[in-house]
Amino acid sequence: MRLTKEQTERNRQAIVEAASRLFRARGYDGVGLNEVMSEAGFTHGGFYNHFASKEALAAEACRCTFERKEAALAVGLERMAKESAAGGALHRFLDAFLSPEHRDDVAEGCPSASLVADAGRQGVEMQAAFARGIEGYLATFSDQLAAPDPSLGEPARDSAERRTVATALVAQMIGALVLSRAVSQADPALSDELLAAGRDGAVRLRTAPRPSEPAGSGKRKRKRKRRQ
Amino acid sequence: MRLTKEQTERNRQAIVEAASRLFRARGYDGVGLNEVMSEAGFTHGGFYNHFASKEALAAEACRCTFERKEAALAVGLERMAKESAAGGALHRFLDAFLSPEHRDDVAEGCPSASLVADAGRQGVEMQAAFARGIEGYLATFSDQLAAPDPSLGEPARDSAERRTVATALVAQMIGALVLSRAVSQADPALSDELLAAGRDGAVRLRTAPRPSEPAGSGKRKRKRKRRQ
DNA sequence: TGTACATCAGTGAACGCGCGTTCACTGATGTAC
DNA sequence: TGTACATCAGTGAACGCGCGTTCACTGATGTAC
Numbered sequence: 001m002r003l004t005k006e007q008t009e010r011n012r013q014a015i016v017e018a019a020s021r022l023f024r025a026r027g028y029d030g031v032g033l034n035e036v037m038s039e040a041g042f043t044h045g046g047f048y049n050h051f052a053s054k055e056a057l058a059a060e061a062c063r064c065t066f067e068r069k070e071a072a073l074a075v076g077l078e079r080m081a082k083e084s085a086a087g088g089a090l091h092r093f094l095d096a097f098l099s100p101e102h103r104d105d106v107a108e109g110c111p112s113a114s115l116v117a118d119a120g121r122q123g124v125e126m127q128a129a130f131a132r133g134i135e136g137y138l139a140t141f142s143d144q145l146a147a148p149d150p151s152l153g154e155p156a157r158d159s160a161e162r163r164t165v166a167t168a169l170v171a172q173m174i175g176a177l178v179l180s181r182a183v184s185q186a187d188p189a190l191s192d193e194l195l196a197a198g199r200d201g202a203v204r205l206r207t208a209p210r211p212s213e214p215a216g217s218g219k220r221k222r223k224r225k226r227r228q
Numbered sequence: 229m230r231l232t233k234e235q236t237e238r239n240r241q242a243i244v245e246a247a248s249r250l251f252r253a254r255g256y257d258g259v260g261l262n263e264v265m266s267e268a269g270f271t272h273g274g275f276y277n278h279f280a281s282k283e284a285l286a287a288e289a290c291r292c293t294f295e296r297k298e299a300a301l302a303v304g305l306e307r308m309a310k311e312s313a314a315g316g317a318l319h320r321f322l323d324a325f326l327s328p329e330h331r332d333d334v335a336e337g338c339p340s341a342s343l344v345a346d347a348g349r350q351g352v353e354m355q356a357a358f359a360r361g362i363e364g365y366l367a368t369f370s371d372q373l374a375a376p377d378p379s380l381g382e383p384a385r386d387s388a389e390r391r392t393v394a395t396a397l398v399a400q401m402i403g404a405l406v407l408s409r410a411v412s413q414a415d416p417a418l419s420d421e422l423l424a425a426g427r428d429g430a431v432r433l434r435t436a437p438r439p440s441e442p443a444g445s446g447k448r449k450r451k452r453k454r455r456q
Numbered sequence: 457t458g459t460a461c462a463t464c465a466g467t468g469a470a471c472g473c474g475c476g477t478t479c480a481c482t483g484a485t486g487t488a489c
Numbered sequence: 490t491g492t493a494c495a496t497c498a499g500t501g502a503a504c505g506c507g508c509g510t511t512c513a514c515t516g517a518t519g520t521a522c
Contacts, residue, residue: 001482001483001484001485001497001498001499001500002482002483002484002485002486002496002497002498002499003484003485003497003498003499004484004485004486005485005486007498008497008498011498011499026349027255027257027345027349029255029257029258030257030349032474032475032476033475033476033477034474034475034476042498042499042500043499043500043501044476044477044500044501045477045478045479045499045500045501045502046498046499046500047476047477048476048477048478049497049498049499050498053476053477054475054476054477106348112407114345115410116345116406116407116410117255117342117344117345117346117406117410118345119410119411120334120406120409120410120412121254121255121258124413124414127410127411127412127413127414127415128414128415130410130411130414131410131411131414131415131418134407134410134411134418135415135418164424164425164428164429165429165432167421167422167425167426167429168400168404168425168426168428168429168432169429170403170407171400171403171404171407171422171425171426171429172396172399172400172403172429173403174403174406174407175398175399175400175401175402175403175404175406176396176399176403178344178345178348178402178403178406179340179344179362179398179399179402181348182343182344182345182347182348182355182358182359182362183347183355183358183359183362184348184355185352185355186352186355186356186358186359187355187356187359187363190359190362190363193395194395194399196392197392197393197395197396197399198395198396198399200392200396200439201392201393201395201396201397201399201400201433203439204393204396204432204433204436204437204438204439205429205432205433205436207436207437207439208432208433208435208436208437209432209435209436210432211428211431211432211435229464229465229466229467229515229516229517229518230463230464230465230466230515230516230517230518230519231464231465231466231517231518232517232518232519233518233519235465236464236465239465239466260507260508260509261508261509261510262507262508262509270465270466270467271466271467271468272467272468272509272510273466273467273468273469273510273511273512274465274466274467275509275510276509276510276511277464277465277466278465281509281510282508282509282510
């Protein structure tokens with residue numbers, strides 16, 4: 001039953017996409033190759049015709065999902081920028097990213113949130129894919145922060161500060177999203193509150209002045225024991 | 229070989245503590261009961277004398293770890309408050325929480341970061357334990373924000389705003405920590421940058437004015453498709 | 457306080473099951489002539 | 490262009506292994522008298 005090269009490539013992509021959704025929804029250890037293959041429409045035996053191992057599939061799925069999301073992000077921000085007032089694109093993106101819909105749709109959601117725990121625990125190939133994806137986000141948000149915004153207290157930031165603020169923004173968004181997902185079944189009110197506070201915090205980060213004595217400067221001595 | 233009640237309780241605690249460390253380090257699905265029991269010093273057969281299921285153990289481990297960390301947090305903040313200038317306790321805590329040492333010691337680190345992915349995927353009992361732990365953190369940080377700080381732009385916040393800022397702070401800290409862990413092997417520089425930006429962002433959140441048009445108000449219409 | 461017995465925490469073997477991975481086989485595709 | 494054969498994607502059975510869970514057994518502890 002040999003297939004054409006084109007069909008083989010389509011089948012391979014179907015496996016990657018099934019893996020992408022399943023890994024996001026239930027984690028690397030929570031999904032078997034059998035389920036990935038049958039979700040993609042195949043029996044499990046043919047898996048190793050396409051991939052060297054489960055780990056290699058996970059790394060490729062991570063890479064592929066980030067690329068797709070980044071492309072969608074760029075298009076989305078551009079469109080929002082045209083539709084909104086100056087500086088409003090980021091606000092609208094935040095509303096979508098920290099929405100109940102995004103929280104509840106893990107399988108189709110941003111991989112930076114759903115794969116963050118697996119990336120720390122899997123091999124270096126997956127970590128590299130994850131790091132590359134995060135770098136892409138940081139670059140996009142840094143650029144976005146350069147756009148003029150009438151509500152900004154200090155409109156002209158230098159590029160180093162834009163990068164720092166973009167990084168804090170990404171941490172804020174992903175932290176709020178993973179936390180709201182972690183409590184959504186047991187405490188829906190807290191889950192919603194986490195989303196709202198994340199949106200609020202992201203806006204504060206955008207408009208906050210540079211701290212006079214940054215905690216992140218690394219200049220303060222840390223000689224006592226770690227506490228948490 | 230029946231044991232005294234006291235010894236039985238000590239043994240049970242040993243199992244919970246072994247599970248706490250192992251689950252934090254490698255996740256719920258990444259650790260077997262066999263390993264938990266042998267780490268605690270027992271054979272695996274006796275597990276069900278203490279717990280109804282693996283899930284029940286995970287929930288108890290989550291509960292127990294949060295309680296311990298919260299107690300340490302309260303003591304630590306109090307001590308820092310005595311040693312530091314007004315408002316400096318939170319900065320010092322941030323330095324410790326977002327330190328490379330805390331990032332690299334997942335097994336002993338804060339459960340809010342290491343268990344956040346599992347909480348979203350496991351049963352409601354574990355989610356409830358996680359939610360309770362987060363609520364405790366929010367209460368502690370809200371209180372902490374009431375402390376006078378000379379560097380604050382608006383020193384007198386009302387309690388609702390303190391709660392919002394505390395929630396954003398927790399999201400910022402946990403987001404930066406899990407992201408820095410997710411890339412620490414593949415991109416150590418990015419990992420350090422995430423920690424530093426997290427500290428910087430947390431300080432900005434503390435000092436930022438209330439946003440004039442909060443994105444988190446939920447009043448903006450969201451009729452377009454989710455983008456991420 | 458002493459005795460008899462029920463309780464139950466720990467042991468280690470066993471259960472069925474699903475995991476990641478391998479393999480012999482099939483047969484249409486791609487390729488060499 | 491036509492023919493002969495090597496290639497290889499998919500199938501389905503099988504591999505060893507570790508998983509969560511169960512169970513008969515042991516023997517010191519806790520309890521009833």
